[in-house]
Amino acid sequence: MSVKEVDLKQDPACTTGLSNYLWSDHPDENKWADCVHCGMCLESCPTYEITGQEQHSPRGRVHLIKSVAEGKLAVNEQFMDPVFACLDCRACTTACPADVDVGGLIEEARGQIRQAMPLTGWKGTVSKVVLKGLFPHQNRLNSVGSLLRFYQKSGMQKVVRKTKLINIMPQHLVDMEAIMPEVKEPVRKKYKNENVIKAKGDTKAEVSFLTGCVMDVMFSDINEATINVLTRNGNDVTIPKNQTCCGALHVHAGDRETGRKLAKQNIEAFKDSDKIIVNAAGCGCMLKEYGELFREVDTEWHEKAEEFAAKVEDISKYLHDTGYEKPKAELNTRITYHDACHLAHGQGVRQEPRDLLLNIPGVEMVHMPNSDRCCGSAGIYNITNPEMASEVLENKMQNVPEDVEMISMGNPGCMLQMAMGVQKQGRNQKVVHTVQLLDWAYQKEDGKKEGH
Amino acid sequence: MITADLLTGLQSFLPQDQVIEGGKQSHPLGNSGQVTVFPKSEEEIASVLKYANDNGKTIYVEGAGTKKGFGGLTESADILLSLAEYKGIVEHVPGDMTLTVKAGTCFAELQDYLAQYKQKIALDPFVPESSTIGGIIASNESGPKRLGYGSARDAVIGLRIVYPDGKVIRAGGKVVKNVAGYDMNKLFIGSMGTLGVVSEVTIKLRPLPKYESLILLSFPEGNFEQIRAFAIKLLDSMMEPVSLELMSPSLSERLTGKTRYTLAIGFEDVENSVHYQEEFVRNIQPDNSELEILIKEHAQRFWDNFYSIAPYPAAHGGSKETNAVLKIGVINLDVLNVLKESQILGDSHNLLVEAHGGLGHGLCQVNLKGAGEDVVSAIHEVRDAITKLGGYVVVKHLPFALRKEVSVWGDKPAHFFMLEGIKTKVDPNRILNPKRFVGGI
Amino acid sequence: MAVKGIKSKDKHIINLANIIGDARSILYHTEDLIAYDCDGFTLHKHLPKAVVFPKNTQEVANLVKYCSENQLPFLARGAGTGLSGGAIPLNGEVIISLVKMKRLLSVDLENRRAVVEPGFVNLKLTNSIADKGYYYAPDPSSQYCCTIGGNVAENAGGAHCLKYGVTTNHILGLEVVMPNGEIVEIGTNGIPDAPGYDLLGLLTGSEGTLGIVTKITVRILKNPEAKQTVLAYFDRVEDGSQAVSDIISAGIVPAALEMMDKVAIEGVEAAAFPVGHPRDIEAVLLIEVDGIAAGLDEQINHILEVCKNRNVREVRAAKDEAERGRWWANRKTGFGAMGAISPDYLVQDGVIPRSKLPEVLNNINKISEEYGLRIANIFHAGDGNLHPLVLFDARKPGESDRALAAGSACLQVCADVGGTITGEHGVGIEKREEMRFVFSDEEINAQTDIREVFNPHNLLNAGKLFPMPGRCVEIKRDLKEKEAAIS
Known part of the structure; x- marks a missing residue:
């Protein structure tokens, strides 16, 4: 957005005195001031589509968040429900004529709720164990990864499935278990002794790579593919050692404090980088929004955060913008493309990955209607709101063409969720990351060359 | 005696020459009055209504009297209110393309006037040279070009209505888009004057087409499947016919000289576009059909003849035969069934039947001519058939004596209580056009 | 249970x-x-x-x-x-x-009709039949999310109703739950002119005060063979509005004829769907003609000629469907876009005879100065339906009231030139009192009389559409007296 009547908006709010937001870093009044309640966002919202209820719509949520600031509502369970039912998919931001940052408001409101009402019970456990205890700690994640590898390789998986041990797990965890990717060695482990992974051929540029926490454990082959594709196209790749989880899941969950902690660590870790490449849309979007975290708290970090954010780029957009070698080998496959919310709505990256795919010889792209509709993964939403997530997924799967061999996308969360959809519907489709397809095409090309 | 009182009463506020004693009581179409009044101003209309309302008198309202045979179960009301003297253009703003006119103004005269400005009222009622605009609105008259231009409910943007108690109510306004308050215009369009007397009409105009032509496509074999298939093809194309009217062989014979089912397909646009569409029709013209194109004045002449086919009062001479006109509404393509049905009807009841209907809008008109009892039994039969199609039959024209033997409007609809409620609210003493409308309203 | x-x-x-x-x-x-x-x-x-x-x-x-x-x-x-x-x-x-009642019940292309439930979203109807080459004509700017049931209640219009008419011109049948709970069907099978008063016409636009629509039969249309869309930029508002008048008087019936003024352009260009309108022009016209391809060039040439005669600075035709789509997205999100230049806005909806456009826009300008509030104009110029958008900041004390007063003044201007107070948004709560600008007490009573037939106890959506009658004051006084008596 270019022109804004900044002077109009910086007037003191007459509502502040009544506000029921009691903690610092409260939802930004300027964000909701843009909302004129026109309702153009309604149909873009997956949770409104399912419930038909205003409080589960972007406009409704903004209205509620505003009502708390006006002192009409308290921060309580009833307020929490709609705010946490949001998928944070950002489709409303795309639909909004006034560019209202609903996602930002939701995250800020979640921050307030989490401070007012710390999580308890099973969700609290998940949050504590997974978000705080696991994601920020690469070695612990790796251990989990190893366990999973053990689980899959040792035959335990078969045993669990056969012995019906699986029957005592909650249904949504059973569904998740069924589609768990085969876990390989993380790239950070693999390249831990290399400062720079050199470009194949001449070096054109140097980039840093955020490997992502879960990504590197669960989807290390995608990270591998990303490195392959980058080095093949003349990029020296570094993997800064002190990098950590991006914090998206924490911020989505309202834990902005941890979010800030992780952000600071990453900002430090990447301070010497000119370009930061991400292959997970959710992480990319978060990194680009680090500035928001320091709007009110630790403001001395704000500028650094903005500088950091400006260097972040999704792999597909980076390749597209800087030029890359079009593969020559044919893949001969029918695919469709799903727009990850945090790529399409969050970063405005839509056409670039499609171009990457279409430039692979033999790839036939089948149109997916409503391709930028959320799949329901939304970070750990599918763990915390399983019912809604599964309805969102069901709606999504109705739009996924049946006559394709692969479904390509740019976010690991979506990949797990979509794989679950494929599994549930008994389909036989491979869920892949865009960059993987490109890597395979290169490999095939090279294989041919070597064969000759 | 009573008539004398009436005369005195009315003459107390109307000039003598505007109040005429009866005379037409014995009109075979009924809907006459003991006394006929010719108000020349809205105030006069209002005072006649107020007088009737205060004194428990009934009123029939008429313009040129072309719909005398349309509804009404009493031969004569106390007062026949004629709007024949309440005429003239109130306001025409060519740049706004709107026209306000008094209800008694003759439709054809209006069109002639507007033609100077290359504008028109986009309605094509029957007998335009006698019909008044008020009568057309009150009876919701429309013709084949409804397909392209819509009907009165689409054209009328404002009305002035004199209520039974004499107050004057404005509905709508002078602008082409208006949602202030209820859309009261709609209540009065087609209400057969049972709610109030429309005194002034404001209509949105359309430009006269730059060019027009009419394709007469006739089907010697009378194969309905073929006609249907053609109609579907044309309707599914992007062509924009203003009419797609199917005529029975008898009607076609009268208008074109060919005793065949014939489609009258009208195109009105800039010349290039009209020719392009003619070409399109030529290209999809079914085998064994015959195609004739009438352009400009020739097309207009055809339509002029078309609009005068109905047996209206002026044509009601000394003939012993009974004329009836039915308006039949069905789902668009069922028009084919209506035409088929009316053909059979003519043969089985020994009637001359002329029928036509629009395949794009579902409204048909069937003219019957023959012995009175045959006409009546034919109406019953056709109504049974149409009811099965989910449609309706309204008897638009029938001598008074026979109107009691058929139900002019058919059975009361399930929501009749609402219609009744509206009537009771607006005209509690039931002075206006009593029993002339649905369910005895 | x-x-x-x-x-x-x-x-x-x-x-x-x-x-x-x-x-x-x-x-x-x-x-x-x-x-x-x-x-x-x-x-x-x-x-x-x-x-x-x-x-x-x-x-x-x-x-x-x-x-x-x-x-x-x-x-x-x-x-x-x-x-x-x-x-x-x-x-x-x-x-x-009614949002859970959102099914498309049937489509009958041959007879050009579709049956929908009231919660079905307007644009989804067009999307469902687009592959067959058909569409549903009424296209309010909110069509991405508004429901057809709501469209019926408000008699919604849209940019293309200049040529194709508003919602009421496209409704063939309704199933309605009356305020007493009775279910009635009007316009059986979607056949026009059903015997009886035109309840379809009365209910459409009755703002939900006469009944609740539960099923709707609508007319659908075949897509026009071709469309041409043109943007015309004017250095003077007067020239732009004169051009509108000239186009209409020339006997051209455009599918749409939209206008935005300078403030409006600032808003849409600052918002989510900018298209690069020059920022120093006073008025832009968005003109669309559609119909048989063979006839469009003649119309477009005529329009261009008219614009040139009115000192147009620049005229551009849309290169392709994508560009046309961008222009329309820019226009259709225009109201919401005001959020980008103002925290709040109030949109008015007056209609005027087209020939009064220059005069009225001038007067609206004066109102803007008088009340010290910016007013953007985004409107359906072709049918004289103005949308003055009064920009304000509700957080500033008194500004909301001033905006309301300015909006009302705009409507008075419209009424004074023989226009009306609302063309497509409805009266609702907002314009209840302004009804008096266009209707006498007797005329308003004639309408509330009709409401009493359907909604005798006024339990359904009370307090909308009509000014608070004197009677109400009396009732309140009675109540107060009763209360006083009790205590």
């Missing part, structure tokens, strides 16, 4: 929940209800008693019957995008939300 999971002791809530048989289909906590305290018109707010989500006509009828028998005020709501406050529960109504 009682529904489980209701955490309310209010017997009405429990009974309503039992009628719809599902605890998730009723909202009654303040935190949920607050999202329903207004619609697209935000200057009045009031909490509903409850919001219920029926799934079929019978449930609607049962709910209505219950409300009617228990004297509970109630109203129907669709997507809540209305701009005049028609769905605001002024009296603490039970809101019957």
Whole structure:
């Protein structure tokens, strides 16, 4: 957005005195001031589509968040429900004529709720164990990864499935278990002794790579593919050692404090980088929004955060913008493309990955209607709101063409969720990351060359 | 005696020459009055209504009297209110393309006037040279070009209505888009004057087409499947016919000289576009059909003849035969069934039947001519058939004596209580056009 | 059988929940209800008693019957995008939300009609039949999310109603739940001119005060063979509005003829769908003609000639469908876009005879100066339907009231030149008092008389559409006297 009547908006709010937001870093009044309640966002919202209820719509949520600031509502369970039912998919931001940052408001409101009402019970456990205890700690994640590898390789998986041990797990965890990717060695482990992974051929540029926490454990082959594709196209790749989880899941969950902690660590870790490449849309979007975290708290970090954010780029957009070698080998496959919310709505990256795919010889792209509709993964939403997530997924799967061999996308969360959809519907489709397809095409090309 | 009182009463506020004693009581179409009044101003209309309302008198309202045979179960009301003297253009703003006119103004005269400005009222009622605009609105008259231009409910943007108690109510306004308050215009369009007397009409105009032509496509074999298939093809194309009217062989014979089912397909646009569409029709013209194109004045002449086919009062001479006109509404393509049905009807009841209907809008008109009892039994039969199609039959024209033997409007609809409620609210003493409308309203 | 999971002791809530048989289909906590305290018109707010989500006509009828028998005020709501406050529960109504009734029931292309439930979204109808080359003509700017039921209630218009008419011109049949709970069908089978008063016409645009529509038969149209869209930039508003008049007088019937002024351009260009309008022009016209391809060039040439005669600075034709789409997205999100240059706006909806355009725009300008508020104009110039957008900041004390007064003054200007106060947004709460600009007391009573036939106890959407009558004052006085007597 270019022109804004900044002077109009910086007037003191007459509502502040009544506000029921009691903690610092409260939802930004300027964000909701843009909302004129026109309702153009309604149909873009997956949770409104399912419930038909205003409080589960972007406009409704903004209205509620505003009502708390006006002192009409308290921060309580009833307020929490709609705010946490949001998928944070950002489709409303795309639909909004006034560019209202609903996602930002939701995250800020979640921050307030989490401070007012710390999580308890099973969700609290998940949050504590997974978000705080696991994601920020690469070695612990790796251990989990190893366990999973053990689980899959040792035959335990078969045993669990056969012995019906699986029957005592909650249904949504059973569904998740069924589609768990085969876990390989993380790239950070693999390249831990290399400062720079050199470009194949001449070096054109140097980039840093955020490997992502879960990504590197669960989807290390995608990270591998990303490195392959980058080095093949003349990029020296570094993997800064002190990098950590991006914090998206924490911020989505309202834990902005941890979010800030992780952000600071990453900002430090990447301070010497000119370009930061991400292959997970959710992480990319978060990194680009680090500035928001320091709007009110630790403001001395704000500028650094903005500088950091400006260097972040999704792999597909980076390749597209800087030029890359079009593969020559044919893949001969029918695919469709799903727009990850945090790529399409969050970063405005839509056409670039499609171009990457279409430039692979033999790839036939089948149109997916409503391709930028959320799949329901939304970070750990599918763990915390399983019912809604599964309805969102069901709606999504109705739009996924049946006559394709692969479904390509740019976010690991979506990949797990979509794989679950494929599994549930008994389909036989491979869920892949865009960059993987490109890597395979290169490999095939090279294989041919070597064969000759 | 009573008539004398009436005369005195009315003459107390109307000039003598505007109040005429009866005379037409014995009109075979009924809907006459003991006394006929010719108000020349809205105030006069209002005072006649107020007088009737205060004194428990009934009123029939008429313009040129072309719909005398349309509804009404009493031969004569106390007062026949004629709007024949309440005429003239109130306001025409060519740049706004709107026209306000008094209800008694003759439709054809209006069109002639507007033609100077290359504008028109986009309605094509029957007998335009006698019909008044008020009568057309009150009876919701429309013709084949409804397909392209819509009907009165689409054209009328404002009305002035004199209520039974004499107050004057404005509905709508002078602008082409208006949602202030209820859309009261709609209540009065087609209400057969049972709610109030429309005194002034404001209509949105359309430009006269730059060019027009009419394709007469006739089907010697009378194969309905073929006609249907053609109609579907044309309707599914992007062509924009203003009419797609199917005529029975008898009607076609009268208008074109060919005793065949014939489609009258009208195109009105800039010349290039009209020719392009003619070409399109030529290209999809079914085998064994015959195609004739009438352009400009020739097309207009055809339509002029078309609009005068109905047996209206002026044509009601000394003939012993009974004329009836039915308006039949069905789902668009069922028009084919209506035409088929009316053909059979003519043969089985020994009637001359002329029928036509629009395949794009579902409204048909069937003219019957023959012995009175045959006409009546034919109406019953056709109504049974149409009811099965989910449609309706309204008897638009029938001598008074026979109107009691058929139900002019058919059975009361399930929501009749609402219609009744509206009537009771607006005209509690039931002075206006009593029993002339649905369910005895 | 009682529904489980209701955490309310209010017997009405429990009974309503039992009628719809599902605890998730009723909202009654303040935190949920607050999202329903207004619609697209935000200057009045009031909490509903409850919001219920029926799934079929019978449930609607049962709910209505219950409300009617228990004297509970109630109203129907669709997507809540209305701009005049028609769905605001002024009296603490039970809101019957129809968004769960959102099926497309049937499409009959041969007879050019479709049957939808009221919660079906306007644009989805066109999207469902687009592959066959058909569309649903009324296209309010909110068509991405507004429901057809709401369109019927408001008699919604849109950019293309200049040529194709508003909602009422496209409604063939309705199934309606009357305020007493009775289900009636009007316009059986969608056949036109059904015998009887034109209740279809009366109900369409009655702003939900006469009944609740539960099924709608609409006319669908075949796509025009071709469309041409042109942008014309003018250095003077007068030239732009004269060009509008000239185009209409020349006997051209454009499919759409839209205008935006300088402030409006600033808004749309600052918002989500900018198209690069020059920022120093005073008026832009968006003109679209459609129909048989062979005839369009002649019309476009004529339009270009008219624009040149009116000193147009630049005229551009859309290169392709994508560009045309961008222009329309820019125009159709125009209201919401005002959020980008102003925290709040109030949109008015006056209609004037087209020939008065220059005069009226001039007067609106004066109002802007007089009230010290910026007014953007985005409107359907072709049919004289103005949308002055009064920009204000509700957080500044007194500014909301000033905006309301300025809006009202704009409507007075429209009424004074023989126009009306609303062309497509409806009266709702917003323009109740302004009804007096165009109707006498007798005329308003004639309308409320009709309401009494359908809605005798005024439980359905009371307080909308008509100015507060003197009678009400009397009733209030009676009540006060009674209260006084009791105490």
